[in-house]
Amino acid sequence: MERPLILVTNDDGITAPGIRALIKVMNQIGDVVVIAPDSPQSGKGHAITIDSILTCNPITIDDGEQIEYSCSGTPADCVKIAVNEILNRKPDLCVSGVNHGSNSSINVVYSGTMSAAIEAGIEGIPAIGFSLLDYSWNADFLPLEKHIKAIATKVLNEGLPDGIVLNVNFPKVKEFQGVKVCRQARSNYQESFNKRTNPQGKEYYWLSGKLQNLDKGEDTDEFALQNEFISVVPVQFDLTAHHFIQNLNSWF
Amino acid sequence: MERPLILVTNDDGITAPGIRALIKVMNQIGDVVVIAPDSPQSGKGHAITIDSILTCNPITIDDGEQIEYSCSGTPADCVKIAVNEILNRKPDLCVSGVNHGSNSSINVVYSGTMSAAIEAGIEGIPAIGFSLLDYSWNADFLPLEKHIKAIATKVLNEGLPDGIVLNVNFPKVKEFQGVKVCRQARSNYQESFNKRTNPQGKEYYWLSGKLQNLDKGEDTDEFALQNEFISVVPVQFDLTAHHFIQNLNSWF
Numbered sequence: 001m002e003r004p005l006i007l008v009t010n011d012d013g014i015t016a017p018g019i020r021a022l023i024k025v026m027n028q029i030g031d032v033v034v035i036a037p038d039s040p041q042s043g044k045g046h047a048i049t050i051d052s053i054l055t056c057n058p059i060t061i062d063d064g065e066q067i068e069y070s071c072s073g074t075p076a077d078c079v080k081i082a083v084n085e086i087l088n089r090k091p092d093l094c095v096s097g098v099n100h101g102s103n104s105s106i107n108v109v110y111s112g113t114m115s116a117a118i119e120a121g122i123e124g125i126p127a128i129g130f131s132l133l134d135y136s137w138n139a140d141f142l143p144l145e146k147h148i149k150a151i152a153t154k155v156l157n158e159g160l161p162d163g164i165v166l167n168v169n170f171p172k173v174k175e176f177q178g179v180k181v182c183r184q185a186r187s188n189y190q191e192s193f194n195k196r197t198n199p200q201g202k203e204y205y206w207l208s209g210k211l212q213n214l215d216k217g218e219d220t221d222e223f224a225l226q227n228e229f230i231s232v233v234p235v236q237f238d239l240t241a242h243h244f245i246q247n248l249n250s251w252f
Numbered sequence: 253m254e255r256p257l258i259l260v261t262n263d264d265g266i267t268a269p270g271i272r273a274l275i276k277v278m279n280q281i282g283d284v285v286v287i288a289p290d291s292p293q294s295g296k297g298h299a300i301t302i303d304s305i306l307t308c309n310p311i312t313i314d315d316g317e318q319i320e321y322s323c324s325g326t327p328a329d330c331v332k333i334a335v336n337e338i339l340n341r342k343p344d345l346c347v348s349g350v351n352h353g354s355n356s357s358i359n360v361v362y363s364g365t366m367s368a369a370i371e372a373g374i375e376g377i378p379a380i381g382f383s384l385l386d387y388s389w390n391a392d393f394l395p396l397e398k399h400i401k402a403i404a405t406k407v408l409n410e411g412l413p414d415g416i417v418l419n420v421n422f423p424k425v426k427e428f429q430g431v432k433v434c435r436q437a438r439s440n441y442q443e444s445f446n447k448r449t450n451p452q453g454k455e456y457y458w459l460s461g462k463l464q465n466l467d468k469g470e471d472t473d474e475f476a477l478q479n480e481f482i483s484v485v486p487v488q489f490d491l492t493a494h495h496f497i498q499n500l501n502s503w504f
Contacts, residue, residue, distance in 0.1 A: 045328070046297030046361050053456040054445075073459075076297070076362075080459060084443045106374060108491055109298050110328075122358060122440045154503055163438070164493045179504040183492040186415070188374045191336045193306075204305040207325075207332060234500055236493040239360055240435040241416045241486040248486055251406055252431040 004030035004092035004156050007120070009078045011041040011099065011112025014070050015061060018098035021141035022130060023066050025148045026095060029156070032066035033091070035082040037075060037112075042101070046115040047074045056081050075116035083123050093156055094120035097130035098141055098148070104131070104169045104221040104231060105185040105213065114167055118237050121165040126155050128166040133225060144170050147179070147230055160234075167233040171225045180229040185220035187213045256282035256344035256408050259372070261330045263293040263351065263364025266322050267313060270350035273393035274382060275318050277400045278347060281408070284318035285343070287334040289327060289364075294353070298367040299326045308333050327368035335375050345408055346372035349382035350393055350400070356383070356421045356473040356483060357437040357465065366419055370489050373417040378407050380417065385477060386424040396422050399431070399482055412486075419485040423477045432481040437472035439465045 006026045010019040014036035026032045035056065054077055059070040069086060071078045079094065096116040103111040113129045120127035130148055132139055151168060160166065167184075170176070189209035197203055213222045221231035258278045262271040266288035278284045287308065306329055311322040321338060323330045331346065348368040355363040365381045372379035382400055384391055403420060412418070419436075422428070441461035450456055465474045473483035 040303065043300045043302040044297070045299040045367065047299040048295045048297070048362055049459060050295040051292065053448075053458060055454070055456050077459065080441075080443050080461075081445060081457065085445045085447075085457065106489070109370065109374070109489055110300055115297065118361065122361070124440075158503070161493075161496060164496055181497055181500045181504065183494060183497065184490050186490070188376075189332075191332050193333060193337045195337075196305075202307070204307050205333065205337065206305060207301060207329065209332075232500065232504070233491075234493040234496040235491045237358070237361055237491070238436050238438070239485075239487045239489070239491070241413075241488040242435060244413060244416055244486040245433055245435065248433045248484065251410070252433065252484070 005089060006030040006032050007082050007091040007094040008032055008034045009036045009075055009096050009116045011037065011044060011075045013037050013040045016100060017137060018100050018141060020062065022095055022098050022148065023064055025145050027065050028149060029153055033087060034066050034068040035071055035078045035086055037078060038070040038072055041074050041112045043110050044074045044112040045110050046076050046118065048076050049073045054081060056086065075112040076119040079116050079119040091125055093152060094125045094127040095130065095152060098144060099131035100137065100139055101135040102131055102133045102169055103129060103167060104225055105187040108167055108184060108235060117165045122237060126160045128152060128155060128168055130168050132170045132172065134172040143174055163236050163238055164234050167235045169221060169225055169231045171228050173228045176230050177228045180224035180231055182221040182224050182231045182233050183219055184233050185213055185222035186215040187211055187222065257341060258282040258284050259334050259343040259346040260284055260286045261288045261327055261348050261368045263289065263296060263327045265289050265292045268352060269389060270352050270393060272314065274347055274350050274400065275316055277397050279317050280401060281405055285339060286318050286320040287323055287330045287338055289330060290322040290324055293326050293364040295362050296326045296364040297362050298328050298370065300328050301325045306333060308338065327364040328371040331368050331371040343377055345404060346377045346379040347382065347404060350396060351383035352389065352391055353387040354383055354385045354421060355381060355419060356477055357439040360419055360436060360487060369417045374489060378412045380404060380407060380420055382420050384422045384424065395426060415488050415490055416486050419487045421473060421477055421483045423480050425480045428482050429480045432476035432483055434473040434476050434483045434485050435471055436485050437465055437474035438467040439463055439474065
């Protein structure tokens with residue numbers, strides 16, 4: 001059987017330890033092409049570059065077997081340029097991450113990591129976003145490796161339904177309790193804006209916030225992660241609230 | 253009864269004719285505060301600014317009754333700073349747009365206009381994104397006004413269920429056939445990258461693409477718009493593909 005073609009990207013940038021860990025695992029199961037941002041793109045959501053140019057150039061970061069390109073765009077741009085310009089054929093799998101930090105619950109909406117996976121899903125490619133609940137640059141990705149390999153292999157073998165990608169989050173623990181399939185917890189951010197004054201006397205702000213879990217369910221990703229399980233949420237990009245259509249019809 | 257407090261934002265920037273049209277209508281039904289990007293933010297998806305600063309300053313653009321602030325951030329940033337720093341109380345309604353161009357079908361994922369509405373929804377504020385299928389700066393927003401007023405008034409009176417915002421798109425016609433509640437059409441972009449060479453001899457790309465409607469359903473936003481109806485899609489930000497959870501459970 002032909003070795004699968006695997007596209008790897010992320011949002012922390014092509015040199016991040018998280019993507020290095022992911023590439024290492026993917027090299028074991030397929031032919032790997034990395035097309036990832038040349039700079040950090042956290043919080044970029046599903047942004048695409050339409051008012052400026054993109055560059056995408058071959059690069060060698062380590063001595064692995066993968067082929068790599070460094071791209072000036074967002075994670076979603078990386079997937080678009082990979083599929084349309086760089087790769088000779090449609091990849092069999094797209095993996096994004098491993099993100100340095102959580103993409104559970106409402107984070108999925110802001111996440112560059114997940115937007116790359118969703119973009120691949122839109123293009124009809126089975127896709128997975130991987131994230132570790134550890135923001136530090138020297139986070140330990142070693143305990144994740146066998147689980148990433150197992151989940152990626154499963155998706156390669158089974159495929160995913162049209163319109164669905166996977167959002168996989170790992171708690172920051174040495175030993176996982178197992179894997180739990182979950183729904184996205186209802187949550188939001190309690191924001192606080194830090195107001196400062198610049199050297200010219202003008203005010204500016206830094207955005208910061210703390211995630212609030214508003215969901216008491218025990219079937220959520222937040223609950224699984226708190227209990228040291230790996231969470232797997234099937235994510236769709238049909239955003240229609242189908243259950244409200246009938247009610248809304250009575251309005252017009 | 254107290255006049256409702258209405259937050260207005262967009263992604264084409266605070267001086268765009270589309271937001272001016274929206275402000276004009278909102279001034280008829282409530283007290284309006286505008287907090288909108290100081291520059292175009294199309295295609296910014298649900299990006300937020302976490303690696304740089306934000307500015308947000310009072311500004312006067314026209315002689316309407318609204319209060320206005322110009323913000324250096326993305327549409328989602330505008331909503332966050334509005335709710336947490338600028339407004340004295342939670343607004344009764346957030347409206348975003350009117351976007352110069354479509355946010356129907358898969359566009360919702362890339363849309364700055366809709367990300368502002370979704371951000372408001374995450375914060376528990378009833379929210380609507382309005383878009384006109386006309387990219388030109390001097391698009392005619394006049395035929396939209398009475399419909400925008402009717403839909404906004406309806407949302408103010410009835411509210412929206414927790415976790416749902418509305419995505420309203422107007423076809424580019426003088427006379428609408430009516431309003432249709434729809435689901436998001438399955439679609440994607442057929443991209444083409446335009447490869448060029450810069451004055452220093454280095455290659456770069458421009459992303460462009462054409463929407464492909466992959467959906468033959470007659471209950472979609474694309475179908476409604478093609479038939480000159482205003483489309484209204486209820487949009488949710490719980491991205492969980494609930495229908496696939498049971499199946500996925502058998503994997504682990």
